[in-house]
Amino acid sequence: MSPGDKVSLIFQTDGNNPERHQKVGFSIQHQAIDIDECSAPEPGDGSDPLCSQICLNTLGTYFCSCHHGFELHSDQRTCVLSCTEDLSGLNSGNISSPSWPASYAENANCQHTLSVEAHLWLELHFSEDFDVEQSPDGQCIDALTIETPSGTLGPFCGHTPPPSPFLTHSNHVQIRFISDGFGTNKGFSLYFKTRDKVCPAVVTPHSTVTPQQPEYSQGETVTVTCDLGYVVNSTLSSEYLTTCQSTGVWTPTYMCEPVDCGFPGIPEDGILQLVGSAHTQYKDQIQFNCSSKYYTLEGDETYICNATGEWASDGGKTELPKCTEMCGKPEKHPASIGRILGGKNAKLGEIPWHLLIKEPRRGGASLINDRWAVTGAVIVEDIEETSLRLYGGLIDGRTADSLSDVVVVDSERIIIHPDYVKGIDDRTSFDNDIALIRFSSRVNLGPNLIPICLPEVKRSWVENELGTVSGWGKTEVQIKKEDATRFVTSAQLKYAHIGVKPLSECEDTPLTSTKERMLFTNNMFCAGADGKDSCQKDSGGPFVLPMLAEGREPYYLTGIVSWGPPCEERQYKGYYTKVENYVDWIKKTIDTIEKS
Structure with missing residues (x-):
């Protein structure tokens, strides 16, 4: 037998054969015989047969074939058990692995299709006798899977069957079983049946239902209540009614969405501002600060969107913080002497x-916030509301209209105290000498322009307590050529530290031109010192306590320069409007106008 399909024969003789006529040579009979590939070993290690079941030898080649019930795989060698079965329309029945309860066949690829009416669900009951090949590390070698429109469940293998009864929540199911070419495992068996569709216990995320049950049948109605901090479809409602349908679906169904507090209503002046980007849904946090160091944050810094759709601080406050002007704390301090x-x-x-x-009447005013000032009523009693111009951030009155860093602001409204009596030629009283000025726009605060604080509580007056008065009014000037003094209007802002005088000395008021004494009321106090006093054209300006000196701030607007004897008389006793008596009126008036 030749090991191949070719043979070469070589016959050779020499030239010296005396007996050549006596030699007969040789004769060969040859025949081509077909090789039996089915019995020949497979190229390689020879461990796998050419065909997994039946090998058919033919002239020059071979073919694989399968037993009844098997199909030849695309590799033309492996026989696969064809166990595809369509059980659509059946409401109950049995399904098992091939050859159950005997060991299932190798190379099985089974698919069982179950399909019932839309208002039904399929329920699977597995036998406890479950045996599908599994590797020692728990991986499935052979596998059972359950496919529904919502996804694939499994694979299942080993000796633990799927939970029974197994509710598929679907009216269309495919059960697949595959095996490899080895093993002697038993497989599985199940019974399927139908049941009416039920609705799940959860209608929508972030909600609860009342009454609570594991499942609900057709026609049952429940109340869906959104969790704390959630509302129905961004409405103000947190609950709704829904009914279980025959299809196992709740109708109607709405989403429970987180409460949205919206963007907080921050003033457009840009002073109060949010830190970072703001998310506005339930439990989101926002933080506030003030855009300038000349403001302080009044209220809490951090707010959280609460379940009722409001921004609330840790302390439960729903009113947003405010940026209030820093008051009474100058960055520079004057010396402790002067007049x-x-x-x-x-x-x-x-x-x-x-x-x-x-103009039209020279005087002063005190800034009390970035939109308001307070002055004496006597300064503005004859002025129309929109015709007053004020200057801030300066000390030389001659530069008011020339320097670029001087703050120039016009009045929008002037409010004189309602109990002040205007227009008396021979007046005997300056009671309630106070007025408010609202600017037409906010002023930009800075080191040269900040408010003075209003008194916080009514105080006990102490004789000789030192405060500071300031103004651009008349001052005494020495004229050397004439060896005399004159009182002239000061171009520079001047100040003096003076003491509060005793009540008895204040009540001893100067005489008027009609020889009557001026009226002294509880809305006034008087102050002065030896050689130190306010004077004409200082009216409306501030008297502050404590005396301006480093380390004693904050300072409070205690008085407004109001009236007094002529400076030439050198009595050094000026009368001031007692501001603490008007704090409530000031705050109420400002609040009313700002809200209107």
Whole structure:
């Protein structure tokens, strides 16, 4: 037998054969015989047969064939058990692995299709006798899977069957079983049947239902209540009714969405501002700060969107914080000596709340926030509301209209105290000498322009308690050529530290032109010191306590320069409107106008 399909024969003789006529040579009979590939070993290690079941030898080649019930795989060698079965329309029945309860066949690829009416669900009951090949590390070698429109369940293998009864929540199911070419495992068996569709216990995320049950049948109605901090489809409602349908679906169904507090209503002036980006849904946090160091945050810094759709602080406050002006804390401090009558010149930034009024009547005013000032009623009693101009951030009155860094602001409204009596030629009283000025726009605060604080509580007056008065009014000037003194209007802002006088001395008021004494009321106090006093054209300006000196801030607007004897008389006793008596009126008036 030749090991191949070719043979070469070589016959050779020499030239010296005396007996050549006596040799007969040789004769060969040859025949081509077909090789039996089915019995020949497979190229390689020879461990696998050419065909998994039946091998058919033919001339020059071979073919694989399968037993009844098997199909030849695309590799033309492996026989696969064809166990595809369509059981659609059946409401009950049995399904098992091939050859059950005997060992299932190798190379099985089974698919069982179950399909019933839309209002039904399929329920699977597995036998406890479950045996599908599994590797020692728990991986499935052979596998059972259950496919529904919502996804694939499994694979299942080993000796633990799927939970029984197994509710598929579907009316269309495919059960697949595959095996490899080895093993002697038993397989599985199940019984299927139908049941009416039920609705699940959860209607929509972030909600609960009442009454609570594991499942609900057709026609049952429940109340869906959204969890705390959630509402129905972004409405104000947190619950709705829904009914279980024959299809196993709740109708109607709405989403429970987180409460949205919306963007907080921040003033457009840009002073109060949010830190970072703001998310506005339930439990989101926002933080506030003030855009300028000349403001302080009044209220809590952090707010959380609560379940009722409001921004609330940790302390439960729903009112947003405010940026209030820093008051009474100048960055520079004057020396502790000086007087208005020929006294000490203020430096820029030492008295940053003092505003200058040049015309129609020269006087002063005090900045109390970035939109309001307070002055004496006598300064503005004859002025129309929109015709007053004020200057801030300066010390030299001559530069009011020339320097670029001077703050120039016009009045929008002037409110004189309702109990002040205007227009008396021979007046005997300056009671309630106070007025408010609202600016037409906010002023930008800075080191040379900040408000003075209003008194916080009513105080006990102490004789000789030192405060500071300031103004651009008359001052005493020495004229050397004439060896005399004159009182002239000061170009520079001046200040003096003076003491509060005893009540008895205040009640001893100067005489008027009609020889009557001026009326002294509880809305006034008087102050002065030897050689130190306010004077004409200082009216409307501030008297602050404590005395301006480093380390004693904050300072409070205690008085407004109001009236007094002529400076030439050198009585050094000026009368001031007692601001603490008007704090409530000031705050109420401002609040009313700002809200209107």
